[in-house]
Amino acid sequence: MTGLLDAPRLSPAAGRHVRLGVTRAAVLRRRGTTVAVLAAVLVLAAWRAFGAPGGVINTGGAALLDDLLARALSPRLDAEFLLLVARATATTLAFAAVGAAGALLVGLLGGLALSDAAWSRRPPLPVRLVRTALRGVLVAARSVHELVWALLLVGVLGLDPLVAVLALVVPFGAQTAQVYAETFDGVRGGAHAALRRAGAPRTAAILYALVPGASPLLLSYAFYRFECSLRSTVLLGLVGVGGLGQELVVSLQSRNWEEVWTLVLALLVLSALVEAWSARVRREAGSLGDARPVVAAADAEGVGALAAGRADSAPPTRTWTRWSVLVGLPGLAVAWWWTGASLEGLTDSLTWQLTQELVADLLRPALPDGGGSVLLLAVLDTLAIAVLAMAVAVLLTVVLAPWAAAPTASAAGPRDRSGRTRDIVRAAPRAAARLVSRTVLLGLRSVPPTIWAILALFVFFPGVVPGAVALGLYAAGILGRLVAEAWESVDRRPRDALVRAGVAPWRAGLLAVVPPSVQQLTTYTMYRFEVCVRDTAVVGVVGAAGLGRLLGEGLAAFRYPVVATALLASFAVSVAVELTSRRVRRGLSGNLRPRARPFRRAPARTTRFSV
Amino acid sequence: MSGLRPVVDGTGGSALCRSAPVFELRGVTVVRGTHRALDEVDLVVGPGERVALLGPSGAGKSTLLALLSGATDPDTGAVLLFGEDLARLAHRRRRELTARVGALTQDLDLVEHVRVLHNVAAGRLGRIGLGPALLRLLTARADDEVREVLARVDLPWALHARTQHLSGGERQRVAVARLLLQRAEAVLADEPASSLDPTTARDVLELLRGSATTGTTVVSLHQPSAARHTFTRVVGLRRGRVALDLPPGRLTDDLLDDLYARA
Structure with missing residues (x-):
């Protein structure tokens, strides 16, 4: 310990806080790529959905839906049935x-x-x-x-x-x-x-x-x-x-x-x-x-x-x-x-035997009839369903969620400018819109996608479209609610500051509220897309298309080797989608930092004498 | 600035080091990213010594305390607690040794959502069995031991308050109460006085000293003036190296100016 303390040394901190400058070209390149990829994915999905021969819409089934809607105001309310409903x-x-x-x-x-x-x-x-x-x-x-x-x-x-x-x-x-x-x-x-x-x-x-x-x-x-x-x-x-x-x-x-x-x-x-x-x-x-x-x-x-x-x-x-x-x-x-x-079924010897048979079957996967191409097409259909379903969900969310979000204090305007009654009168349409849009979203997510699929199959021939519509409606109910809640928490102070500075309110909103809202929507859409890929199994089982249909048919016919193949394929698809989505989300959040190593969770914290 | 040579006169603490030292660092280097938070540091702290750790921000004070408490491992060199090299010990033995050292970190390491009494009682978890610990957690019963230490830190009223509702100073005293219950032989504290007024700061330093059963304390300080009163030894760190090691009586303003001077 005899060295000079102030010996010249390159300050280690000097290089640490330098941010790489972002050029306009980089921004444009990123936007271009995003739009191109999105367009390509949608076009491919639409091609899978509508390219099939024989049309999409089943005109004969529309009457059923008509019937259903006609009875909306006359539900069955006798005591016997109500008791059944209660149970x-x-x-x-x-x-x-x-x-x-x-x-x-x-x-x-x-x-x-x-x-x-x-x-x-x-x-x-x-x-x-x-x-x-x-x-x-x-x-x-x-x-x-x-x-x-x-x-x-x-x-x-x-x-x-x-x-x-x-x-x-x-x-x-x-x-x-x-x-x-x-x-x-x-x-x-x-x-x-x-x-x-x-x-x-x-x-x-x-x-x-x-x-x-x-x-x-x-x-x-x-x-x-x-x-x-x-x-x-x-x-x-x-x-x-x-x-x-x-x-x-x-x-x-x-x-x-x-x-x-x-x-x-x-x-x-x-x-x-x-x-x-x-x-x-x-x-x-x-x-x-x-x-x-x-x-x-x-x-x-x-x-x-x-x-x-x-x-x-x-x-x-x-x-x-x-x-x-x-x-x-x-x-x-x-x-x-x-x-x-009761847990008794678990210890049954028959259960044990059947489990062994099932596992043995699942362990030797086999291709479905028609071979690898059928499997590949099923994978494509699954992805197409998920992509189109998210398109439907995003569309509905953009339409419904702005109304479902509770108006924040600043949006309601200052209280003292007008009388209380005028306030209520002015707020009434907004409140009504909120109630309606929230109820619609609740209905969309409460009715399970299987039911939506059964209804969609009244109107569409089996294939990608009914699956996408069914899943899209269901996903819209969830996405809409998430996004509405997220939008409520968007910071409106920048917008208010702009308004006070003389910017027209709608322009201020466009500048200060829309970008964070779009980011929330994108993040949740990517997350929901992952879930959606997994959910395609559900509409497939009802008969829509994709890997779910292979699963459903295999299970109905007790052909477990085919089921195993379909399970493996859907596992691979969901892992691939999850990894892609994670990358995209990280890209969206703006910083492509490597994630923290698991055992040094907070690197900054360890130096502060705490770990 | 003139070249500041390390002022290590050896009288800082060696007189007290006849028995096995409590803490010992041997050629310890800790690398954080691209720079060395500690650079070949040697330090011996004997029983009963009260060490004030001084130095500008980023000098390595917190890292040094983290090493002594076993929270961080060195990249090279050895950390010895009560004469035993931590890196060579089995996990269990290592915990036995770190349990004999109490630590008050800057973050305080309190559980925010529980009541004060649980945070305090957590200090003696090493001494009581799992059954009683669980029972106390469920019944929220405070015994005399907990009441007594809370009284010592002057927070008797806070027994059943939720920790997150207390002020910063109060939460610090809860952490000190937990430390008191641990009955550690030596106590480390990272800037315990930084946000307190001088009188309260002195009280806290006294409490810390009292919470170590052998009186051994290593405390990093923001205000060099406090080092002159309560401590028997001053260690100054600069850029990860020991630049000062003196009894407080020999600490001059010139030395301090050099220690805190900008590079």
């Missing part, structure tokens, strides 16, 4: 609750196992190997749609309520585990590591620091999962899981339009109530948490759900949360009893 509603709610609770349990355990934060240091090699394997299993489990899980499980367990529960728990649990692992890793501050260094044993440190730190986000996501679980339970009605979904399919296929409307009404009310409840709890969780928009969550709606729960200035209360827990836990026991599920 079906209870069944749907029970399955959804049990499914969500199971997913939560799997998610908590899996999330702790997968998160780096739960380990105070790099885990030993065997643990890491097991974790890598577990991660792979979870990715595979969530890439298979609930409906396909249900169809596979029916082959093993028969028509058992447990099928529905497992079909929900397996993919949702896998997804939840992944999100929870990221949530645990995203817990701010070094409390957990500090406790571990201070001598706390592993479990105690997790319970004292990690779980409380993550709890608002965990809770928020759990309730979001409950909403998803409700939608999926309705969808599983297609394979005979009782409840509103099954009744809806039965009534639709026997053309009892009056019953269809009653059931749709019940579905709307149930979804609205569950979503409102969930929104309350999530808002409380948001005000409790540190109120950052979370981008850690692996799936789109998770992000939306968590960001939507962002804190406002209201003091944090936990009334809804507390009551939800108090009522929820005994409620779960009742729900389990009501579903009639």
